[in-house]
Amino acid sequence: MANSSDWIDALEQVDAQEQPRVDDWISALADSGGFVEGLPSAGISSPAPLTTPPPSEGEPQTEDTPDHIAEAFETGKAEGIAEAQSEQTKIESARRELRLTFQAFDGEATDAFAAELAETVMALCEAAIADFRADPESLLARCKIAASRFGAAASDCRLHLNPADLELLGDQALSDWDVIADQSVERSGLRFEAHDGTISDTPTDWRRSIAAALKG
Structure with a gap:
């Protein structure tokens, strides 16, 4: 049976086997990445520095690549404006x-x-003029108005009347003027002649005035 001495010898042999050699420990410390307080330094290395990976060839370069969508929009906008204009x-x-x-x-x-209106008016006036026959009072009044335009020289004027109208008025009504029966004067018309001019008031003069008024 083993005694206590035997047990002590056995424990000492085990401890001797488990203790590392001094030389091996120093070598391990030299090979380590450094000493870290509170931790064994064997097997620990320094962290590798961070590096930024280079851009891959497939990634677009935004500062150099043109915006084709924007260019197409502006081109279409300009073409649309030009077409609208x-x-x-x-x-x-x-x-x-x-x-x-x-x-x-x-x-x-x-x-x-x-033109049609002028022709219509002229035709109506012509019909009215053709059928017009001045009564003695209106014809005598027109003679006096014409004579007044000559003033004092009216007594020296010659009054031309159609013979039918001359008979209608009578010599007494025309005693102030030198009256001449003139077939060339139209019915209801009169013509005063003086040394410095003539005043005519006949249907032909009326037609001429109406035509001038219609032409404007």
């Missing part, structure tokens, strides 16, 4: 031509209407 110019030109055409139609229609 061109269409607006065409519309304005068509409106102007249409306006001028309507103005020409209006002018022609107005001229035609004015």
Whole structure:
């Protein structure tokens, strides 16, 4: 049976086997990455420095790459504005031509209407003049108005009347003037002649005045 001495010898042998050699411990310390307080230094290395990976070839370079979408938008916008302006110019030109055409139609229609109206008025006036027969009072009043335009020289004027009207008025009513029966004077007309002019008031003069008024 083993005694206590044997047990002590056995423990000493185990401790001797488990204790590392001094030389091995120093070598391990030299091979380590350094001493860390509170931790064994064997097997610990320094952390590697951080590095930024280079950009891959597939990544786009935003500062050098043009924006094709924006360029296409601006190009389309400019083309749209130009096309709209061109269409607006065409519309304005068509409106102007249409306006001028309507103005020409209006002018022609107005001229035609004015001509027809003038012919109608002239025809009505001609019918009224042709059938007009002045009564003695109105014819005598017109003679006096014409004579007044000559003033004091009226007594020296010659009054030309149609023979039928001369008989209608009578010599007594015309005693202030030198009256001449003149077949060339139309019925209901009169003509005063003086050294410095003539005053005519006949249906021919009326027609001429009406025609001038209708022509404007």
